[in-house]
Amino acid sequence: MVKVVVNLALMYSIVVSLFIGLFPTSRVQPDEATVSIQWLGHSAFKITTSDGKTVLIDPWITGNPKCPINLSDITETDIILVTHDHFDHVGDVVELANITGATVVCQPETAQRLISEKNLSKAQVIYETGMNTGGSVEIENVTITMTQAFHSSETGNPTGYIIRTKDGATIYHAGDTGIFQSMKLLGEIYDIDVALLPIGSVFTMDPIQAAHSLRLMKPKIAIPMHYGTFPVLVQTTDEFVTEAHRHAPDVKIVTLNTGETYEYKEIVTPTSKAP
Numbered sequence: 557m558v559k560v561v562v563n564l565a566l567m568y569s570i571v572v573s574l575f576i577g578l579f580p581t582s583r584v585q586p587d588e589a590t591v592s593i594q595w596l597g598h599s600a601f602k603i604t605t606s607d608g609k610t611v612l613i614d615p616w617i618t619g620n621p622k623c624p625i626n627l628s629d630i631t632e633t634d635i636i637l638v639t640h641d642h643f644d645h646v647g648d649v650v651e652l653a654n655i656t657g658a659t660v661v662c663q664p665e666t667a668q669r670l671i672s673e674k675n676l677s678k679a680q681v682i683y684e685t686g687m688n689t690g691g692s693v694e695i696e697n698v699t700i701t702m703t704q705a706f707h708s709s710e711t712g713n714p715t716g717y718i719i720r721t722k723d724g725a726t727i728y729h730a731g732d733t734g735i736f737q738s739m740k741l742l743g744e745i746y747d748i749d750v751a752l753l754p755i756g757s758v759f760t761m762d763p764i765q766a767a768h769s770l771r772l773m774k775p776k777i778a779i780p781m782h783y784g785t786f787p788v789l790v791q792t793t794d795e796f797v798t799e800a801h802r803h804a805p806d807v808k809i810v811t812l813n814t815g816e817t818y819e820y821k822e823i824v825t826p827t828s829k830a831p
């Protein structure tokens with residue numbers, strides 16, 4: 557009798573699993589968000605999504621003492637983000653836009669200067685005019701949101717970016733900024749996976765502010781940037797790592813060497829990411 561019950565249970569489970577197999581859409585399918593983040597020194601990063609789309613942020617290649625590659629090494633990219641109009645962030649944007657045909661995202665006044673002074677093709681600027689803080693745009697399945705930053709800029713206002721991939725990875729590049737309370741709000745709205753944060757002091761957050769910013773935005777991972785490039789900046793991540801462990805022990809700190817790539821992987825369910 558026990559054997560019959562066991563066999564019935566086995567048959568039942570086989571039938572159920574066959575049924576689920578026939579109708580897979582009736583189940584909530586977890587997905588894996590993967591994204592590659594390569595540090596090109598200073599604030600420059602190359603982000604590659606799982607479907608092979610590339611985003612360059614503040615690509616200062618020529619003259620960047622910490623950049624491990626040459627301009628000729630970059631032959632294709634889909635999107636270029638500019639956080640603000642300072643030489644160490646605008647860098648090679650126009651040259652790279654010309655080589656790759658990428659869409660350039662920046663503030664309207666910065667777009668205007670690059671078009672009129674550097675001959676950037678207007679057609680390659682997002683909406684042909686640029687965009688502003690708070691706005692979002694989807695390019696090549698990547699959603700880009702421009703955020704505020706507290707710094708200065710030759711044209712327009714300084715910014716940061718929230719970058720969301722199709723499969724659910726969320727990256728925040730803070731640009732050049734001091735700490736601000738609304739970082740908490742950014743964390744609440746976007747559920748940040750990886751935060752790219754300046755820690756070098758003098759022009760941006762110092763290691764203590766950067767550590768406290770983690771307490772506000774609560775990312776899963778933080779990658780420090782904008783240090784060690786110039787003699788005046790903080791030269792190592794040591795103090796940041798110590799302070800981060802003290803003030804935000806749940807955040808994993810990933811210190812990259814220039815040129816190194818961090819592969820981010822996360823299991824996400826369709827309902828676990830908002831908005």
Ligand SMILES: [Zn+2]
Pocket residue numbers: 640642645707708732759
């Ligand atoms: Zn700057």
